[in-house]
Every structure is written in C-alpha cells, then in structure tokens.
Amino acid sequence: MWLVWHMARVEDVGVNRFAVDGRQVMDKGDWAARMNVTRRDVGTGMTDAEVDALSAALDLAALRRYWDAVIDGTLAVVDTLAGENLHAVVPADRVRRVANEEGGVAKGAEWLTEFWAKDRTRAWVLAQTPFLHPYGHYFEARAVRGMWGQPSL
Numbered sequence: 001m002w003l004v005w006h007m008a009r010v011e012d013v014g015v016n017r018f019a020v021d022g023r024q025v026m027d028k029g030d031w032a033a034r035m036n037v038t039r040r041d042v043g044t045g046m047t048d049a050e051v052d053a054l055s056a057a058l059d060l061a062a063l064r065r066y067w068d069a070v071i072d073g074t075l076a077v078v079d080t081l082a083g084e085n086l087h088a089v090v091p092a093d094r095v096r097r098v099a100n101e102e103g104g105v106a107k108g109a110e111w112l113t114e115f116w117a118k119d120r121t122r123a124w125v126l127a128q129t130p131f132l133h134p135y136g137h138y139f140e141a142r143a144v145r146g147m148w149g150q151p152s153l
Contacts, residue, residue, distance in 0.1 A: 001055040001063060003141060005035070006043040007134040008067040013042055014129025015074045017098045018090045019122045020081070025066070025073045034062040040102065045109030074130050081122060090125060092117035 009026070016022045026032060026040070036057045046054070099105035099113035120128075 001058045001060060002043065002046075002051045003137055004067065005037070005054065005058060005063055007137055008063070008070050009042040010133050011074060011130045012070045013098065013104045014116075014125050014133075015070075015077050017102070017104065018095060018116065018120070018129075019125045020077050021094060022077070025070045028073075029066075029069060031062070031066045031069070035059050035066055036062070039106075041104055041106040041109075042112075043106075044112050045106050071130075074126075078126065081126075086121065086123040086126070088122050090116075090120050090122060092119070095120075 012024045012026055016024045032038065036059045037054060039054065095117040096113060105113045
C-alpha cells in the first residue's frame with residue numbers, strides 16, 4: 001500500500017505545487033485524516049519500519065479515492081496550461097519551499113529536493129510525476145513479484 005500512497009503523493013506535490021503553485025489535493029479534502037496518515041512528505045527515504053507502519057495504518061478505500069482525486073486534479077491542471085506555458089521553469093525557490101517548509105520531502109532525502117529544483121520545466125513535471133515515476137515503480141513491483149515466484153500481472 002505504501003507504494004501506491006507514495007506515487008499519489010509525488011503526483012500531488014509535483015503537479016499541484018510545482019507545476020501550478022496551487023493547493024495539494026491532500027489539503028483540499030482532509031485526505032491525511034481520511035487515509036489515517038500523519039505524514040505530509042512523499043515518503044522518499046522512509047525506513048522499512050516507517051513503511052510498514054504507514055502501510056498498516058492506511059485506509060485502502062480512502063487511498064484509492066485520494067489517488068482518484070489526484071488524477072482528477074492533474075487532468076484539471078493540464079486543461080489550464082497553454083502550450084507556451086509548458087516551457088516555463090519551475091522556480092527552484094518554490095521547490096525548496098514546498099520540500100522544506102511545507103514538508104514535501106522528509107529529512108534525510110534532501111537529494112530529492114535538489115533533483116526537483118534543477119531547472120525543471122512544467123512539461124518535465126507533468127511528464128515525470130504522474131507518468132514516468134509511477135511507471136518505474138510499476139516495473140519494480142513486477143520484478144519483486146517475479147522474485148517471489150508469483151505469476152505476472
């Protein structure tokens with residue numbers, strides 16, 4: 001469950017805070033309480049014990065609804081951006097503010113902040129956070145499933 005939560009959090013932060021400097025879906029619907037989580041970060045750098053605790057506490061039905069709401073929010077954001085706006089660079093100070101002051105990135109995972117703050121355009125954020133990032137994790141999950149001897153999905 002952690003992996004789904006992590007992918008949804010990355011998309012929510014990336015699209016809604018970086019691409020358009022709006023409010024996160026997490027904050028629009030009291031999703032943290034509904035999912036039974038206390039973390040605001042995206043989960044990068046969590047220990048195994050933290051992942052286990054978050055996964056055990058997560059309300060799966062609420063997590064599914066949250067990710068649906070994040071996807072709907074992403075589609076709404078894409079509808080608002082004109083083609084010429086996609087080349088605009090996301091300000092590094094905004095990325096650092098979201099990561100550090102708003103708790104988007106946990107202590108110990110500062111490398112992620114700097115990865116996101118490297119002159120990334122809105123187009124990059126819109127390709128990376130809702131598409132490429134989950135795609136990579138999907139194949140990680142398939143590889144683990146195969147190592148456990150489970151049939152392919």
